[in-house]
Amino acid sequence: MEGTVLVHHGPYESIPEAASPGLKFLRRFLPALDSLNPDVDRITPFFTPGAPILIGSSPPTAASQAVPLLEVRSQHLAQFHHHVHLAWDIDLGKDKGPVYTSYSRAAPDEETAQRGQLYAPLAGEIQMKRTVMFEATSETIFKTDPDQFAVRVREFNILDLEGSEESDLQIVEMRIYLDQRPIQAHAAALFGISAYAGS
DSSP, X not given: OOOEEEEEESOGGGOOTTSOHHHHHHHHHHHHHHOSOTTTSOOGGGBOTTOEEEETTSOOEEXXXXXXXXXXXXXXEEEEEEEEEEEEEEEOTTOOSOOOXXXXXXXXXXXXXXXXXXXXXXXXXXXXXXXXXXXXXXXXEETTOTTOOOEEEEEEEEEEXXXXXXXXXXXXXXXXXXXXXXXXXXXXXXXXXXHHHHO
């Protein structure tokens, strides 16, 4: 498999206009992922409906099921943001074979499989295949926290992208590696204090 790798150091906000397609996708995607205003910053268009989202070793969840959960975060969070440290964009456009990911995606039919096209292709002819990876620290602040303490967690994310051209790249699989325990522990402490205080 041949591929060109492009690297970006620093926040996603500093990705330049002349960056590679995958890095520009990341610059558009992360504001929507971080947004607590889903009516304005819609995240749905960035995913194919059946795209599996895998967090650690948990079973995959389809994007069509996970995205609605992201859209209710504004009820609980005052702030959420990814501080990107390093990002990679791998151009897989020269690879004509099927992509084998951690979650099996069946070819839609035998003819498509024989032509060596991608599994679960988007509508139209697939011209672009990219894998974008980024290392970041996510910052979460809960509304109910009187101290507005920012819970910071290191993450590593992998986005497999497909599209007929740069403008319609979509995520066909997302893998997230992080330790969720600090967020869960802080949330439990806050809700426990709130519940006690309200009794």
